[in-house]
Amino acid sequence: MVHRVPRTLLRVPAAAALCGALAVAAAGCAASDGRNAVDAKTVVRPEPGVAFDYQIGGAYPPPAGVGAVSRDRTARPAKGVYNVCYVNAFQAQPDATRWWQSHHPELLLRGTDGTLVIDRDWDEPLLDISTPAKRDRLARIVGKWIDACATAGYQAVEADNLDSHERSDGLLTAADNMAFAELLAVRAHRAGLAIGQKNAADLARQGHRAGFDFAVAEECGQYDECGVYADAYDDRVLVIEYRTDGLEAACADWGERLSVVLRDLDVVPAGESGYRRRTC
Numbered sequence: 001m002v003h004r005v006p007r008t009l010l011r012v013p014a015a016a017a018l019c020g021a022l023a024v025a026a027a028g029c030a031a032s033d034g035r036n037a038v039d040a041k042t043v044v045r046p047e048p049g050v051a052f053d054y055q056i057g058g059a060y061p062p063p064a065g066v067g068a069v070s071r072d073r074t075a076r077p078a079k080g081v082y083n084v085c086y087v088n089a090f091q092a093q094p095d096a097t098r099w100w101q102s103h104h105p106e107l108l109l110r111g112t113d114g115t116l117v118i119d120r121d122w123d124e125p126l127l128d129i130s131t132p133a134k135r136d137r138l139a140r141i142v143g144k145w146i147d148a149c150a151t152a153g154y155q156a157v158e159a160d161n162l163d164s165h166e167r168s169d170g171l172l173t174a175a176d177n178m179a180f181a182e183l184l185a186v187r188a189h190r191a192g193l194a195i196g197q198k199n200a201a202d203l204a205r206q207g208h209r210a211g212f213d214f215a216v217a218e219e220c221g222q223y224d225e226c227g228v229y230a231d232a233y234d235d236r237v238l239v240i241e242y243r244t245d246g247l248e249a250a251c252a253d254w255g256e257r258l259s260v261v262l263r264d265l266d267v268v269p270a271g272e273s274g275y276r277r278r279t280c
Helices: 094-103 132-152 174-190 201-210 226-233 244-254
Strands: 052-055 068-072 082-088 156-160 194-198 214-218 237-241 259-263 277-279
Touching: 052 237, 052 259, 082 132, 132 174, 156 174, 174 194, 174 201, 194 201, 201 214, 201 226, 214 226, 226 237, 226 244, 237 244, 244 259
Parallel strands: 052 068, 068 082, 082 156, 156 194, 194 214, 214 237, 237 259
Antiparallel strands: 259 277
């Protein structure tokens, strides 16, 4: 697993996302707010304000009092707490690039010169979600990872890189990302998992309509964005700060309502050099 440290959040105008007609079993668009309805399996969302730990850089026993953790999809869930499974849903992990090029080269986004479009911050090729046909194929691939999270015993999945269109050189739109998000939400709900929006504050309301059940927000205290997520997801927001001033801001305004934790940039396991964790 190649760990992703946080990026400075980019801000673009929110794009409208329509509730798609997703013909999947009993899942449709709920008449009340347009969100994708879950099917027969019960989806359990994280409780507002639950004590939280972010462990995508390596699993370790949850600190005392923690009720929810997020871990990479290759790790086992923790016992006795609410578990969120990290999935890089809109981009390819660097160590998986060769696999994608070998098995599904046509599903990687390419520029007009045929070269891969890369997220340079993390050396991650973008997945090509520009057409319905490609979104369907990619949803089947990512969907298998989501199913594996459910089989492993996770209660939820966080789908990273909802904002990949911002790094696509204009080849993707926010509408493309939201259309793919809808497919992932249906797949997660069918597996019995809640699904969390990762970052992209400008798309929070659209994300809720697309079917996301909660948010995982990096540095929303630092950038004064926690309220956007809180409003969209009824305070079901898992906040990770990486600077003490960001933690202080998040705690001052949202510490009694949201789940807030300070972690080190590399999110290393407890006991390793550089480990840092604080809460409000």
